[in-house]
Amino acid sequence: YPNQPKITGFKSYPLLGTLPEFLKNRHRFLDWTTGVLSATPSNTAVFRRPGKVHGIITANPANVEHVLKTNFENYPKGTKFISLLEDFLGRGIFNSDGDLWRVQRKTASYEFNTKSLRNFVIDTATVEIRTRLVPILEKAAESGRVLDVQDMLERFAFDNICKVAFNVDPGCLGGDGTAGGEFMRAFEEAATLSSGRFMYAFHHLYKIKKYFNMGSEHKLMKSIATVHEFADKIIKSRMEEKSENKDEDLLSRFIGTDKMSTELLRDVVISFILAGRDTTSSALTWFFWVLASNPEVEKKILNELETIRNRNAKRIGDAYSFEELREMHYLHAAISEAMRLYPPVPVDTKACLNDDVMPDGTFVAKEWFVTYHTYAMGRMESIWGSDCCEYKPDRWLENGTGFCRQESPFRFPVFHAGPRMCLGKDMAYNQMKSIAASVMERFEFDVQGDKETSPGHLLSLTLRMKGGLAVKVRERCMG
């Protein structure tokens, strides 16, 4: 590739390409690649593996815009990505390209824009906060026991998204969670093991293991069977009662369109559960962690909540309406800032269909992968300035008004961008703000352990905190 800029970023060896470096740094993939990208002039690096597989990783907003929007048709998810997740996700919206994706996107975007879905989502979250989350925190405060906030939020999000996706309450948080617990565990295992397939040094290794039904592939198939059985049962019974069904959940809305087979309905529902499950819990876990070392931010959030309560004659513990959630500009900024440094989906990969040149001059050949690195982008001086690694919610506020400003999704692709932009963005912010506000006004979290050094993370499809977030809970004294 004569026109390829000389600087490849990654150290490359004859024959072996970047592989030795990859194997050495696989356990700290995000920080390793962030370091490499920030040291290259256009924040883009070429990745070489033995044989013919190549790709690029970029943290350059112009390249991201090119891939996600301007030349969208040239950068599908691609057959490799789709085949890795296909056993689990089938061809649901999250794991399809072309017409199959377009049809689902159209129906889903229509539904995600309805007021009825928005209200259903807010009501569902409000009920769960009042009946499950707050009682658990009250108990923890009373007993003084250490609580894992990440685990609590994951359970909350799982119950919540199951209710929104197919109006089923698995009761993983607080409830006895017997049937739902098994479903959640199987879902979790299927997501982790499917995403583990991306980390094989040799792409086909998983196929051999799958063929012989060995090790992790054996486990994966078992967990997928559990997830599919649970979902199939619900879909079947829902279809039988179709005529009188007036539920607001996503499954009912998709059944109502009469366009989908039972199998595709299952794929759609599973895709939505995956999308809504670990993302908000990941964002909030890191948010509560950064808050522990930023008491002045916590104070400003509490002041904002108090102002809203006073304006609307509300008491602590009353549910917040959609309009009130919208008024929480500082909280919005504080959550966005946490996601800038700890994006729930830290990297995302597309396939290149035809040879192309990126806006920064990097050549990309047909069949290469193109990864945009959201985690690295949050830490690029070229995008956020010299204080890029500091947690400063104020950088999100419009001068003078105190309103939270919109950032270009190509500089901040936390929710993706372009035609495949996350459909649940508003839903996610509403849910996260509702939880953060209700929890913070009543309770204080005393984070256990080191508050200054960033905890490690586990990389599955989302960025999870290694070991969870251990806190002691105290009831807040409101003076």
Ligand code: HEM
């Ligand atoms: C903080 C929370 C969230 C973040 C950071 C987030 C981020 C993302 C990202 C990066 C993608 C692109 C993934 C890809 O194409 O590879 C995506 C897609 C998607 N998200 Fe979210 N998401 C969040 C919450 C939600 C929620 C609550 C839902 C609701 C169920 C949702 C529904 C979707 C759907 C359906 C897609 C696929 C869109 C398509 O391919 O056309 N997301 N999200």
